[in-house]
Amino acid sequence: MKKISRSEAKERIEKFFDYIKNKNSDEIKKVKNFAANQKLPLGKHKESFCKKCFMPFQSNEKIRIKRGFKTIECKNCGEIKRIKL
Numbered sequence: 001m002k003k004i005s006r007s008e009a010k011e012r013i014e015k016f017f018d019y020i021k022n023k024n025s026d027e028i029k030k031v032k033n034f035a036a037n038q039k040l041p042l043g044k045h046k047e048s049f050c051k052k053c054f055m056p057f058q059s060n061e062k063i064r065i066k067r068g069f070k071t072i073e074c075k076n077c078g079e080i081k082r083i084k085l
């Protein structure tokens, strides 16, 4: 793999997440590893896919707000993601 600069890596990740809803779990896994290799935090992008099965969240997941947390239930595997508000 050719070396790329941090800003290039960042741009690649940003572009990927612009189209996250059209990606599949393998692609998401790859980008997650890529970000980890480049030591780039995914930040808010982590909220756009399931950490268990790596499927992107669409806009019709069950979302609940409870005691300062937002929870999103993955439609694919049922994993519940909690996000601190």
Ligand SMILES: [Zn+2]
Binding pocket: 050, 051, 052, 053, 054, 055, 074, 075, 076, 077, 078, 079
């Ligand atoms: Zn899932």
